[in-house]
Amino acid sequence: MYETTYHRPASIDEAAALFAKHPEAKYLAGGHTLIPVMKQRLAAPSDVIDLAKIKDLIGIEATSDALIIKAATTYYDITQSAAAKKAIPAIVHLTSVLGDPAVRYRGTVGGSIANNDPAADYPAAVLALNATIKTNKREIKGDDFFQGLFSTALEEDEIITSVSFPIPAKAGYAKMRHPASRFALTAVFVAQTKSGEVRVAATGASQSGVMRVPAIEAALKANWSAGALDGVKISADGLMGDIHGSAEYRANLIKVMAQRAVDAAG
Amino acid sequence: MGVEGIGARVARKEDKRFITGRGRYVDDVKIVGLTHAHFIRSPHAHAKVKGIDASAAKDMPGVVDVLTAQQLVDDKIGNLICGWAVSSKDGTPMKMGAWPAMAPDTVRFVGQAVAVVIAETKNQAKDAAEAVVVTYEELPAVSSMTAALASGAPQLHPEAPGNVVYDWAIGDEKLTNDAFSKAANVVSLDLTNNRLVPNAMEPRAAVAEYDEAEEHFTLHTTSQNPHVARLVLSAFYNVAQEHKLRVIAPDVGGGFGSKIFIYPEEMVALWASKKVRRPVKWTGDRTEAFLTDAHGRDHISHAEMAFDANNKILGLRVKTHANFGAYMSLFSSSVPTYLYATLLSGQYNIPTIYAEVMGVYTNTTPVDAYRGAGRPEASYLVERLMETSARQLKVDPAELRRLNFVTQFPHQTPVIMAYDIGDFGASLDAALKAIDYAGFPARKAKAKAAGKLRGLGFSCYIEACGIAPSKAVGSLGAGVGLWESAEVRVNPVGTIEVLTGSHSHGQGHETTFAQLVADRLGISVDQVQIVHGDTDKVQFGMGTYGSRSAAVGMSAIFKAMEKVEAKAKKIAAHLLEASEGDIVIENGEFKVAGTDKAIALPMVALAAYTAHNLPDGMEPGLKEGAFYDPTNFTFPAGAYICEVEIDPGTGKTDIVDFVAVDDFGRLINPMIVEGQVHGGLAQGIGQAMLESAIYDDNGQPVTASFMDYAMPRADDVPSFRVSHTTTLCPGNPLGVKGCGEAGAIGSSPAVINAITDALGHNKIEMPATPGRVWEALQLQQAAE
């Protein structure tokens, strides 16, 4: 690791002010992406601004319409939250199959979506539910947030403060774990909104990160059942192929995971 | 025998320090004035080193020195050696290129070191390493054996034309061809044995210290065999003289073979400590472990088995290509020859075998012994072939094996090994019963109804441990003898220290070896201390690998104990005024048989050291040493059955049951044996389903981190069902065979046989990842 200066601000404003003073800084949350990258000397922030202890960034709250998770809430806290379980059990399930216990004790929702790893779990939920990402500057819709591999609508100095997931009529998540990293080899989040819209997002599959799957959305819109997907064919074009699975295999997984997610959603 | 003697499930004495974080590993060694080394490594698989400019780096904060490959050459430091000479079938010696510890002119794999920065801190060394400018001229690379053997392929070493190290053979070619010409049926199979990265939990490390006044070196290093390290460092590398070099291998966090070898980094640290006149520490990180720890396996084979009309095996013909990587590591040459082809007879009566092995250089990390070393490759080949044959001949796979089992012992195979004892049918019977073989068709039908594919696979493995009779291995080209030494010191108060040349790096020797002493004297294991891993304490030893520590190391302790007991009995008889022949040892006492006259061990020990009242002419003290040279290999064997269920939607395979029945001879500590089996099974399952070291066409490693190299996790393996059948090994005084590698040797073929059974065809290679299994299922659907 290169030398860096660590800061622990007490508020969001203080964090933003620190960033303004140190333009080569990075925000730090759970550190489960940033710290390994720094250790490998692939990132060299002059300053590290720790968001994980800012009280306004921690907490889970459910209204009748939405589940709101503040950005620095850990995965572990989400898996333990009765409110989250009641509001959107699919999100709790997604969190429980994310990484391993050590990762879940430290990793955060804000960190996950800010990082936008093409095989991360949370982007699938954010996109399928068209969640609203609140920052210290504005609100961004899930549809506009993810912009390709490891890239988002966030500005350098912008802090995600919370993510608001609309409560769907039905939702399910099914994940095929990558044999080595245990990120998503391919995972699919299916959702039927209260207004009857069907939105499906797949992660781990596409060369350009989390994506909607229109063919599956159309089939489920017509008939919300796993069987409705039997005849659907997913194209392998634009999907990732590597030593862990060909593009054709991932295309198959999109369908199979979607079917299992529908079964889980009920 | 006491409650802590042979056969007792004694909790491991060493675990208290390991599980409370108080183990003392090489990286824990702190010395005043310590400096830190960081190596500069080649990013290219094959390149000429045109120049190294370290001028800027030398001026950076904390930098003590930057040492380059040329300085090693200037100091006449020797190249790394390969300690086993193997000749080609035409009689020519193997063709080896030189392996300098740092490359002065050509690099041949990604990660090969060209220079080292020594600095006050590791971070300063890394900072400075970035300022060292190395100019490379890239050369075309060969990353696979196919590419290396192609005509016009880039050449790695001028000494080895065509990138061939040797073209070796064993067995009788003509007799074997004749057997095939008479065969009623011939079954053939092409197999790949995937390359593995050992991944011991503790990465390699070295702390080297030079005492200028004494001209004496001390090297703390992660070694499975510190005496061999000292011998090689002094006799071949010209760094230090043997009597001026102390090698200490303290707690070592796993080896699996990878810490047998003497690597460039440890040697450079030692040399550098004299150059910079400061102690030098190098601790590898995980990436360095992936790039530079000797890898394992990596064979491509074609195998054929000939059967008569009654399904009796007539012969076996094998052609194997073994990938050695870019250089010949310490014992690499022996692995695909004497440790592999000599086990190709498996548990079977095979009248004739002919195996050819071609060793090949590629621009990849060197390959050497890894848990099982050659024997997993042999058992994978033989057991896949047996299962395939059973399917092709339409015989039950258990019955085909039973029909061909060796049942008379001793049994001379056509490939050197002479099996001393075994009961292969007993292990198979026990395994069939444990898995409920008769109930399998019903389980398969039930799985099918639930949309799953069930399969069952066997593996009746045999392996050779307890290496080895020194004279025999010497005649086969080994550069060392493979005996073991021990010294038993009874202290004046009757506590005991056992000095052993074996080295424990996870095996639990501090417990099992103490159990032997406890057993013989009827004392508690707490009264026994096992001392190992320090060349200043233990006179000599060959170390721990090849499941040899019980069969060879403990046999040496046994011999030393016999001498100690004989002397102690003489003293006891003298003190008790009895005849030596009447003295028996029970519960820590020397008793006159049939009387109540007794004297406790501490009193005998005290008498030996006060020497006030010893038999006339007896030397004081109670300490004896012994060397034990084995009479034969030992032959652990067993029957493994694996049952799997495949999810056809995802290709994911779950091992729903795994039964392992092993014959290890006498068990010293059944709990430790089970632990060894569990670990071995996990590694074999890892090879079968998860692990694979992959290079792209330019020789760049694709799997150099845990993000892409899949190690088995707890939930990847089932709850194993482990049991034993026993035939006592006649070759050593304890009747033990060895248990350290069996799990890794026997399990991969059982897993793949189960998966191919579920698939209904053989077109799958290890590792059978979900992606590959799914592709294999598509093949089948396309065919249907």
Ligand SMILES: Cc1cc2nc3c(=O)[nH]c(=O)nc-3n(C[C@H](O)[C@H](O)[C@H](O)COP(=O)(O)OP(=O)(O)OC[C@H]3O[C@@H](n4cnc5c(N)ncnc54)[C@H](O)[C@@H]3O)c2cc1C
């Ligand atoms: C072994 C391992 C296994 C893993 N497995 C999975 C898995 O299965 N699925 C999965 O989805 N992920 C997995 N991860 C990644 C894990 O979820 C990370 O924790 C996550 O990607 C980043 O979250 P973090 O809180 O750790 O962020 P950090 O590492 O602290 O930060 C990551 C990035 O986000 C930025 N950032 C953090 N918080 C904010 C914020 N509030 N506003 C703006 N920017 C911010 C940081 O500046 C940094 O650039 C794994 C990680 C590891 C180490």
